[in-house]
Amino acid sequence: MIKLTVAIITFNEEHNIARCLESVKEIADEILVVDSFSTDNTENICLKYGARFVKNAFIGHIEQKNIALKLSNHDYILSLDADEVLSLELLNEIKKVKADFKLSGYRFNRLTNYNGHWVRHCGWYPDTKLRLIKKNHAQWCGLNPHDILQMKVESDVGFLSGDLLHYSYDSISSHINQTNKFTTIAAKAAYAQGVRSSLFKIVTRPILKFLRDYFFKLGFLDGRYGFIICFINALSALLKYSKLFDLQSGKKI
Numbered sequence: 693m694i695k696l697t698v699a700i701i702t703f704n705e706e707h708n709i710a711r712c713l714e715s716v717k718e719i720a721d722e723i724l725v726v727d728s729f730s731t732d733n734t735e736n737i738c739l740k741y742g743a744r745f746v747k748n749a750f751i752g753h754i755e756q757k758n759i760a761l762k763l764s765n766h767d768y769i770l771s772l773d774a775d776e777v778l779s780l781e782l783l784n785e786i787k788k789v790k791a792d793f794k795l796s797g798y799r800f801n802r803l804t805n806y807n808g809h810w811v812r813h814c815g816w817y818p819d820t821k822l823r824l825i826k827k828n829h830a831q832w833c834g835l836n837p838h839d840i841l842q843m844k845v846e847s848d849v850g851f852l853s854g855d856l857l858h859y860s861y862d863s864i865s866s867h868i869n870q871t872n873k874f875t876t877i878a879a880k881a882a883y884a885q886g887v888r889s890s891l892f893k894i895v896t897r898p899i900l901k902f903l904r905d906y907f908f909k910l911g912f913l914d915g916r917y918g919f920i921i922c923f924i925n926a927l928s929a930l931l932k933y934s935k936l937f938d939l940q941s942g943k944k945i
Contacts, residue, residue, distance in 0.1 A: 694793050695721040696786075697764035698772060701756045703728040705774035706737060708859065713741040715778040716770070719786055726760045754839045757832040767827045768793060771841060775859045776802070782854030786824065789852070796847035797825040803855040806917055807862055814911035814921045815904065821856060822849065836881045837874045864920060871928045876945055879935035889936040897933055902926035 698720040702709060713723060723743040727734060728750035738745050748759055761769060770786065778786070782800055789798060801818035804811045811817060822830070822841045829847050834840040843849055861867040905911045906922040914921065935945040 693790050694768045695766040696768045696770060696790055697722040697724055697766040698770045699724045699726070699757075699760040699764050700772050700774055701726045701728070701753070701760055702730060702734050702738070702774050703750065704730045704732045704734060706730075706733040708775040709734055710737050710741075711777055711859070712772060712774050713738065713743065715783065716772070717741065719770070719783065719790060722765050724760060724764055726756060726763065728756065752836045754832045754834055754836055757839055757841075761827065761831065764827060768825070769827055770824050772823065772856075773858075777857040777859065779803075779855045779857055782852060782856060785852040785854050789824065793826070795850045796829040797822055797843050797849045798852050799823075799849060800852040801855050802858050804858040804860050806860055806867075806921060807864065809914070809917045811914055811917065811921065813909055813913045814906070814918055814925070815909040816921070819858075820851075823856065824852070835878065835885065837877045864924075867921075867924055868927075871924055872931065875928055875931035875935060878932050879939060879945060882932070882936055883939045887936065888940060889933040891937075893933045894930065894937060898926040898930040901929045 696719055698716045700709075700712065700723070702725055716723070723738070723741060725738045725743045725745050727738075727745060727747050729747055735745055746763060748756065750756060757771065760771065785800070799820050799822045802821050804816050804819065822843065825841065825843070830841050830843045832839050833842045861870065902922050902925065905925050906919065911918040911922040938945050
């Protein structure tokens with residue numbers, strides 16, 4: 693049977709990390725936590741679960757996760773966020789893969805919990821993620837803060853049943869605050885990549901985003917929270933392109 697490293701990045705995750713670690717303790721031969729100098733009880737919780745706890749100044753979500761891949765002691769890695777948990781079905785599927793790891797990587801669906809509501813529409817589900825890989829067969833890419841684990845060319849990837857449970861926001865306020873934070877990061881990253889905004893994008897992107905998520909992605913089936921999620925998704929587009937426009941104009945964001 694292969695040896696598996698579960699790799700996680702953290703910063704002040706005392707409210708999430710125990711739930712995550714509890715869900716992987718049966719399959720983890722190593723738990724590696726790369727932490728951005730948390731000031732809460734994150735470190736103590738991780739050490740109680742026998743994690744190897746490495747402190748590294750935060751340099752970006754993508755960069756931090758690639759450091760975790762590099763520092764993993766085993767050749768097979770399950771990469772998770774602190775607010776994610778393996779469902780029982782997914783845990784059992786990964787146990788089977790550990791006994792016979794045939795492919796270079798495996799994907800599975802992620803199901804998000806929003807303030808107690810499981811979101812099955814709004815463009816948030818199935819939200820398929822690649823998270824279980826052979827080391828050196830993949831790396832984290834994308835544009836901060838939206839990281840994507842990407843396989844190398846010609847790598848063979850399979851799919852596992854069962855959901856990765858994502859405990860995202862415990863309130864509407866936390867969603868709005870995170871949206872404001874992430875759109876600042878996204879605007880700066882986009883500007884650095886040469887992406888530019890315009891009044892046309894500022895006006896149209898939020899409208900199109902809401903129409904897509906609420907109607908075409910069936911967000912209305914998630915009831916009140918479906919409307920709130922789709923509205924904040926649209927707000928995210930508005931903020932990103934507005935902040936990007938301000939960067940182009942030499943203003944602070």
